[in-house]
Amino acid sequence: MDLLRFATAGSVDDGKSTLIGRLLLDSKSIFADQLEAVESTSKSKGYDYTDLALLTDGLRSEREQGITIDVAYRYFATPNRKFIIADTPGHVQYTRNMVTGASTADLGLVLVDARQGLTEQSRRHAVILSLLRVPHLVLAVNKMDLVDYSQEVYDKIHNEFTQFATKLNIPDLEVIPISALAGDNVVNRSENMSWYSGPTLMHHLENVHVASDRDLIDARFPVQYVVRPKSDEFHDYRGYAGMVAGGVLKPGDEVVVLPSGMTSKISKIDLFDKEVTEAFPPMSVTVHLEDDVDVSRGDMIARVKNAPQPSQDIDAMICWMTTTPLKPRQKLAIKHTTRTARALVKDIQYRLDVNTLHRDQETKELGVNEIGRVQLRTTVPLLCDPYSQNRTTGSFILIDEATGVTVGAGMINQAN
Numbered sequence: 392m393d394l395l396r397f398a399t400a401g402s403v404d405d406g407k408s409t410l411i412g413r414l415l416l417d418s419k420s421i422f423a424d425q426l427e428a429v430e431s432t433s434k435s436k437g438y439d440y441t442d443l444a445l446l447t448d449g450l451r452s453e454r455e456q457g458i459t460i461d462v463a464y465r466y467f468a469t470p471n472r473k474f475i476i477a478d479t480p481g482h483v484q485y486t487r488n489m490v491t492g493a494s495t496a497d498l499g500l501v502l503v504d505a506r507q508g509l510t511e512q513s514r515r516h517a518v519i520l521s522l523l524r525v526p527h528l529v530l531a532v533n534k535m536d537l538v539d540y541s542q543e544v545y546d547k548i549h550n551e552f553t554q555f556a557t558k559l560n561i562p563d564l565e566v567i568p569i570s571a572l573a574g575d576n577v578v579n580r581s582e583n584m585s586w587y588s589g590p591t592l593m594h595h596l597e598n599v600h601v602a603s604d605r606d607l608i609d610a611r612f613p614v615q616y617v618v619r620p621k622s623d624e625f626h627d628y629r630g631y632a633g634m635v636a637g638g639v640l641k642p643g644d645e646v647v648v649l650p651s652g653m654t655s656k657i658s659k660i661d662l663f664d665k666e667v668t669e670a671f672p673p674m675s676v677t678v679h680l681e682d683d684v685d686v687s688r689g690d691m692i693a694r695v696k697n698a699p700q701p702s703q704d705i706d707a708m709i710c711w712m713t714t715t716p717l718k719p720r721q722k723l724a725i726k727h728t729t730r731t732a733r734a735l736v737k738d739i740q741y742r743l744d745v746n747t748l749h750r751d752q753e754t755k756e757l758g759v760n761e762i763g764r765v766q767l768r769t770t771v772p773l774l775c776d777p778y779s780q781n782r783t784t785g786s787f788i789l790i791d792e793a794t795g796v797t798v799g800a801g802m803i804n805q806a807n
Contacts, residue, residue, distance in 0.1 A: 395601060398477040398493040398525075400516035401502035406533045410502065410571035411465060411478050414593065417578035420467035464492075471597045490710050490800055493520055494786070497601045498527040505538045505568075508548055511746055514555060518745040521559035522708060522762065522802065524782055526604045528556075529565045531592060536570040540583040558748055563599070567592050605672045606781045610638030610646070611699070612692040613728035613774075613784070618677055630661060630677035631686050636728065636783035637776075638694070640670045640678065648684050649691045649774050650701050655682040672783075689730035691774040699784065701772030702806035705734075708743075708778075709757065709765045709789070713798040716756040717765070723798065724790040727773045728783065733792075737766040764804070778802040 399407040412429075415421045463478040477492035493499060499520035503513050520528060530552050538544045545568045556564055567576060568587055575581035578593040590598070615633040640646075644657045660670050661677040670676045678692060686692075693699065711717045717736065725734040742754040742763040750764075757763045778785030789799035 393471075393602070394473045394475065395498060395596060395599070396475045396477070396496050397498040397500055397596065398479055398489075398496040398520075399500045399502065400479055400489060400493065400520060402504070402507070402510045402512035405502040405504045405507075405513075406571045407500075407502050408463075408478055410500075410531065410533065410569070410577065410592075411476055413571045413574055413577045414476075415465065415467055417574060418467060418469055418593065469593070469597060474596065489516060490519060490523070490712075493523050493525060494782075494800065496520075496523075496525050497604060498529065498596070498599060499525040500529045500531060502531045502533045503548055503552070505532050505534045505541075505544050505548065509551055509555070513552075515745045517552075517556065517561075518559060518743075518748065519710075519762075521561055524560070524778060524802075527563045527565075527599050527601070528561050529567060529592070529595060532566065532568045533571055535568045535575060535584065536573045540568075540575075540581075542584075542586045545587070565589070565595055567595065606637040607639055607671060608637075609697055609699075609776065609781060610640055610644075610692075610694045611636040611776070611781060611784050612640060612678060613730070614686055614688055614690045614692065615729045617687060629683075630679045631692065632675070632677045633729065634675045634783075635670050635672050637672060637781045638697075640676075640692075641668065645695050646680070646692050647695045647698050648680075648686050649693060649698060650772055651685060651690070653682075653684045654695055655680040655684050657681075689728075691728070693774075699774045699776050700806070701774055703769045703772050704737075704807040705767040705769065705773065705775070705801075706804045706806070707765055707767065707787070707801040708762060708804065710762050710800045711757040711759060711798065712800065713791070713796065714759045715798075716758050717763075717799065718756045722792070724792045725767070725769060725773075725787055725801075726790060727775060727787040730771070730773060732773065733770045734767045734789065735769075737768050740764040740766065765801075767801075773806065775803050775806050777805055 401407055465476045467474050479489040479492035501513060501517055503509060532545050532548050549566045568584055569576045569592055575583055576591045580591055612635055613633050614631045618630040618632050620628050642657050642659050646657060647654050658679045658681045660667050719736050719738055721736045723734050725732050741750040741752045742757060742761055743750060776784045785803045787801045788797050791798050
C-alpha cells in the first residue's frame with residue numbers, strides 16, 4: 392500500500408492538533424478507550440466539547456499551555472493509503488522542531504485561522520516548506536464555523552496566500568476551507584459550504600500523487616552496515632545494507648563504489664528474507680556485489696556513468712537550531728547520509744528573512760531558528776547532490792562535537 396508522509400504547520404492556536412485528532416476520529420483510527428480517556432479529560436477541564444488535540448499533545452507542559460512543543464508522530468491508514476503524520480509546533484520558539492518534522496514530508500499542511508488570516512508564522516512555515524522542497528502544499532483555512540462559513544473570508548485568504556506563494560518554489564498548491572472541531576470538509580463534505588466545489592482534505596490526502604516526486608534516475612545507495620554473519624548457514628554471506636536514496640537498482644547493474652572508485656556488478660538484492668528484482672526509494676535492502684570489493688559504512692554505491700562527484704567545499708542553506716550563534720571559522724561535526732566528518736564554516740553569505748525573503752548580506756552570524764546561506768569546508772569528501780535533485784543526498788546535519796547535540800540542518804545548493 393502507498394505511504395504518504397505529511398507535516399502540519401502554521402501559527403499557534405490554528406488548530407493543527409485538533410485537525411489531526413479529527414482525521415484520526417473520522418477515519419476510525421483510534422481505539423474506544425483512547426476516545427473515552429480524551430472525553431473524560433475534556434469533561435474534567437470543563438469543556439462542553441471533546442478536545443481532540445489531546446490525542447497528539449501528550450506532554451504535560453503541552454496540555455497545560457494548550458500548545459504543541461515537540462513533534463508528535465501519529466500513524467493511521469485508510470483502504471487507499473497509509474499515513475505518517477508529523478504534528479509540528481506552531482510557536483516561533485520551536486521552529487527548529489518544525490524543520491525536523493517537515494524534512495521528510497511528502498506534503499506540507501499549513502493551517503490558518505479564518506478569523507486571523509495569514510500571520511507571520513504562517514508565512515514563515517510556508518517559506519520553510521518551500522526551502523525543504525516539500526513538493527505538495529495544502530493551505531487549510533480552519534475555523535470556518537467561527538466566521539459563519541463565509542466565502543468572502545475564504546476568498547480573501549486564498550488570494551492573499553496564492554499571491555505570496557508565487558515568490559516561493561511550490562509546485563502543487565491546494566486551498567481547502569475546513570472546520571477541524573466540527574468536522575466540515577475534513578473527512579466528510581460540509582453542507583455548510585455549498586459554495587466550495589473542491590475536494591475534502593482526506594480525499595486530497597488519499598489521492599495526491601507522490602510516486603513521481605522521488606528521484607528514480609540517479610542511483611544512490613549509501614552503505615549503512617556490512618552484513619557478514621559468518622554462521623554455518625550463511626558462511627559466505629556478504630552484503631551491504633542501507634536505504635535506497637535514489638534511482639532503481641537491479642541485479643546485473645554495473646556500479647561503482649565511492650570514494651574508492653572500484654567497479655563491480657550487483658549479483659542480487661535481499662529484502663528481509665527474500666530476493667527482489669529491483670530496489671527503489673525508500674526501500675531498505677541488502678545489496679550483494681559479484682566481486683570482493685572493499686566496502687564499509689559511509690561508502691556509496693552508484694551507477695558508473697552517473698555518480699556524485701566527491702566534494703569538500705559545500706554551499707548550503709542552514710537552519711540554525713541552538714542559542715549559541717553560528718559564526719565564521721567555527722568547527723563542527725557534519726553527518727551526511729551514513730558518512731561523518733568535521734567541517735569548518737568558511738563564510739556566512741547572508742541571512743534570509745523568512746517573512747520578506749530579504750537577504751541580509753551584512754550579517755556576521757546566525758541566531759537560533761534563523762536560516763542563512765553558508766560555505767563549508769569538510770575534512771573528507773562528501774558524496775552529495777544538490778538538494779533540489781535529491782533530498783536525501785542533498786541534506787546533512789551539523790553536530791556540536793563537545794556536547795553531541797544537533798545544532799543545524801543543511802540543504803546543499805552545490806558542491807565543488
